[in-house]
Amino acid sequence: MVFVIGGAYQGKLDHARANLAEPGAKVFICDDRTLEIDWSCRVIDKIHLLIWARQQAGLDPLAYLSQHQSQLLEKIVICDDLSSGVVPIDRETRLWREQVGRCSVLLAREADRVVRIFCGLATDLKA
């Protein structure tokens, strides 16, 4: 697995497409209602939104990612880094922010490579 992390709009998916995935690789883009990943895709983008959706549905996102570890190993997984702003005042957003942190630690641990994108530029955090 390659785990790509960075702030919003920093160019993570563009970087994954250009430098990490094979040409024409299928991309699965999570939204705020995505509960399941389409495992036929090579790139899984916006996993922080799947984490949100599962949390809202009462389904543990960390357990889901743990259960699918072997499938994740073949993927390029992209996540927004939500960790550096103000602590959200409402409980749901606060819990989500923490869950994204925990899931990111899990994904980074399982990944062979972790890349952080800042203003379109990549830094290998784990290679």
Place this chain on the structure above:
Amino acid sequence: MRLFVSGGCKNGKSSFAEAFAVAQVKPGQPLYYLATMLPKDQEDQERIQRHRLQRADHAFQTVEIPGKILQVLQTCDPQGCFLLDSTTALLENAMFLPDGSVNLAAGENLGADLATLLDHLEQITIVSDYLGSDAFFYDPLTEAFRRSLAQIDRILASKCDAVVEICASQPIIHKGQDFFLPDHLPKASSGAGGVR
């Protein structure tokens, strides 16, 4: 050499950028400070005053340019050494207009203008703000501002020779490591964030 500086709030971006610009300037070369903020209240006025005092020891010529950034190519010597602080204020001025209307194309236009500016200047340091790691579902306007600023940042980071993220006054070099050999690295002091 063209340097792009970003990072979180009150981390010392402006101080680093000022020190870098001052270290870069050659004898006899004009040193320009491109002031971008349109003061809206007393707090802004005080911030501007604080920044002027901070720069008082340096030979900066302050150029007020809250919009129409390409005018500096006419009013300044393009061979000069420039410091632009910040893209965030420029985008705010261009996007949120005094009559209360919003220009959603401001980011795209400003990105193109700054790219043109970089094509014409050899020595410039540009300061921006990193707003990408918050955990909120923002309203569409705030989200449009964040997206536009990040798009401008990516254009600048791609065009500049060096890109530095400042964290607690310490530089993290993302591009152009050779420009930052220990002997050449300016010492960033603590100071207030960038306006004019």
